[in-house]
Amino acid sequence: xxxxxxxxxxxxxxxxxxxxxxxxxxxxxxxxxxxxxxxxxxxxxxxxxxxxxxxxxxxxxxxxxxxxxxxxxxxxxxxxxxxxxxxxxxxxxxxxxxxxxxxxxxxxxxxxxxx
Numbered sequence: 774x775x776x777x778x779x780x781x782x783x784x785x786x787x788x789x790x791x792x793x794x795x796x797x798x799x800x801x802x803x804x805x806x807x808x809x810x811x812x813x814x815x816x817x818x819x820x821x822x823x824x825x826x827x828x829x830x831x832x833x834x835x836x837x838x839x840x841x842x843x844x845x846x847x848x849x850x851x852x853x854x855x856x857x858x859x860x861x862x863x864x865x866x867x868x869x870x871x872x873x874x875x876x877x878x879x880x881x882x883x884x885x886x887x888x
Contacts, residue, residue: 782824792855825876833880
């Protein structure tokens with residue numbers, strides 16, 4: 774079990790192959806942040822990204838929206854699984870128009886997203 778505390782909505786993943794495939798962990802709210810539980814192996818990496826931060830630079834900018842839009846329009850666009858998972862707010866495996874619009878609103882500053 775480990776804890777993550779951040780000011781913005783984030784997603785936490787475990788990968789064993791550098792992010793080509795990943796598992797999104799569910800969060801449990803605590804008074805000091807969010808708690809995550811995962812079974813890790815020697816090769817495991819924990820990836821923490823803000824919701825909508827597809828580029829992994831710690832900010833939600835137009836490049837993130839552009840990549841999310843590309844994923845929305847082209848379901849076969851090749852990108853690491855973690856990028857798709859960061860944009861998939863409802864965890865159904867696809868990027869829908871509502872999720873794309875939420876990322877746009879986050880980057881424009883009109884919302885902060887939601888856990």
